Structures are given as C-alpha cells and as structure tokens.
Amino acid sequence: MAERGYPMRDFDAQADLVSVDHPDVVENYRVAHGIHERAQRQEASTEDLREAMLRYRSLFEELLRAGGGTAGDAAMAAGPGRTQNTVEGETSDGAR
Numbered sequence: 001m002a003e004r005g006y007p008m009r010d011f012d013a014q015a016d017l018v019s020v021d022h023p024d025v026v027e028n029y030r031v032a033h034g035i036h037e038r039a040q041r042q043e044a045s046t047e048d049l050r051e052a053m054l055r056y057r058s059l060f061e062e063l064l065r066a067g068g069g070t071a072g073d074a075a076m077a078a079g080p081g082r083t084q085n086t087v088e089g090e091t092s093d094g095a096r
Contacts, residue, residue, distance in 0.1 A: 025062045028055035
C-alpha cells in the first residue's frame with residue numbers, strides 16, 4: 001500500500017484515503033483491521049482470521065485491478081464534464 005501512496009503509520013488516515021479511491025472495499029478493510037487488532041490481543045477465532053483474510057483480499061484485488069490509479073485519475077481520463085464508471089468502463093454520457 002505504501003507503493004500506492006497510502007500512509008502506513010496511521011490506519012484512520014489510510015482508511016480515509018482508501019474510501020476515496022476504493023469506496024466499494026473500504027468497509028471490508030476496516031472490518032479486517034478490527035479483526036487484526038482483536039487477534040493481537042488473542043481474542044480472534046480461526047474463523048475470524050479467515051474472514052479477515054477474505055476481506056483483505058478484496059482490497060488487494062481492487063488495488064491490483066486499479067493499477068495504482070486513484071479516483072481522481074479515473075475522472076481525468078474520462079474527460080471534462082464526464083465521470084467514469086470503473087466497473088462498467090462507461091462514462092456518464094454512455095461513451096466507452
């Protein structure tokens with residue numbers, strides 16, 4: 001995540017930035033981090049750890065899919081006055 005420009009020392013700042021660039025997976029990231037904190041205190045079950053891995057994986061896959069770009073980069077690529085739907089690859093006016 002450091003290579004993508006996210007601060008590594010402050011989870012809250014990191015999660016806030018992830019929410020801008022990857023809003024669909026930020027909740028998974030926050031839940032997984034909570035499980036990680038419980039695991040540090042020996043309060044997480046094996047099933048909890050499995051869930052954390054699945055949730056972290058969703059963020060990891062999203063970061064790889066995005067290729068390091070941010071939400072601002074996608075808007076700039078779409079052009080003036082148009083927003084890009086990154087899931088479908090369409091702009092707000094229906095162009096591809």
